[in-house]
Amino acid sequence: MNPLNDLVCNLLETPFSRWCAEDKQDILKYRRTTSHINITTKKVKSGGRSYNIQFQDSWYADCNWLCGSHYNEKLYCWPCLLLGNKKPAWNSTGFCDFRNVNRGLYSHADSAEHIKCILQLKALQKNMNTIADALKESYRLYESLKWKWGGHVVRMDHRRWTHRLTLWDPRIGRRRVGRQTTRWADFFKKKAGSHLTSSTRDRQLWRNLEATVLSV
Numbered sequence: 001m002n003p004l005n006d007l008v009c010n011l012l013e014t015p016f017s018r019w020c021a022e023d024k025q026d027i028l029k030y031r032r033t034t035s036h037i038n039i040t041t042k043k044v045k046s047g048g049r050s051y052n053i054q055f056q057d058s059w060y061a062d063c064n065w066l067c068g069s070h071y072n073e074k075l076y077c078w079p080c081l082l083l084g085n086k087k088p089a090w091n092s093t094g095f096c097d098f099r100n101v102n103r104g105l106y107s108h109a110d111s112a113e114h115i116k117c118i119l120q121l122k123a124l125q126k127n128m129n130t131i132a133d134a135l136k137e138s139y140r141l142y143e144s145l146k147w148k149w150g151g152h153v154v155r156m157d158h159r160r161w162t163h164r165l166t167l168w169d170p171r172i173g174r175r176r177v178g179r180q181t182t183r184w185a186d187f188f189k190k191k192a193g194s195h196l197t198s199s200t201r202d203r204q205l206w207r208n209l210e211a212t213v214l215s216v
Helices: 007-013 021-030 058-062 078-083 098-109 112-155 161-167 186-192 196-201 203-215
Strands: 040-044 050-054 066-069 074-077
Touching (some): 007 021, 007 066, 007 078, 021 112, 050 098, 066 078, 074 078, 078 112, 112 161, 112 203, 186 196, 186 203, 196 203
Antiparallel strands (some): 040 050, 066 074
């Protein structure tokens, strides 16, 4: 497997704190990686008998903070990998001591650093959701106000300065080569059609078009 396709390898190469806000939100959205690891470890009992210990996918279900790297073939702690300041095996070199896997899992789960990272990750996920919802609501409000103001301007008397300055066409002469500059009314014509003036006269139709635009 290419390490570029392994999120754990990418986080080891570039710490979570150095990622941009959009990438951070994507990482928090897709959650931890639960790759299967093909490792078999031989363990010898005190009586001389030996047996093999294989990686089990059920470990991910038992420990909801556990993640794995298919490329490194090691286990990591997802909250500590993202937010940990210290550098234990669980967020730096990786854990692969399957002979003592139960002891390693339980001891790390009870550590103060791990608990601190879990609380920080939960708070970060909550804030990310709040910020995303706030941005969506702000954009929806902006579109709504723009739509209402656009209908108000088009319905104005053409002799009023607000109407004349907003809808005037300053370009005269020959057409420029390439894509033309977007006009103020192009946004509304794209949504309401070319018959912009007649659409704004019908206030109920204009409200229905507003609801359609905001639902997209």
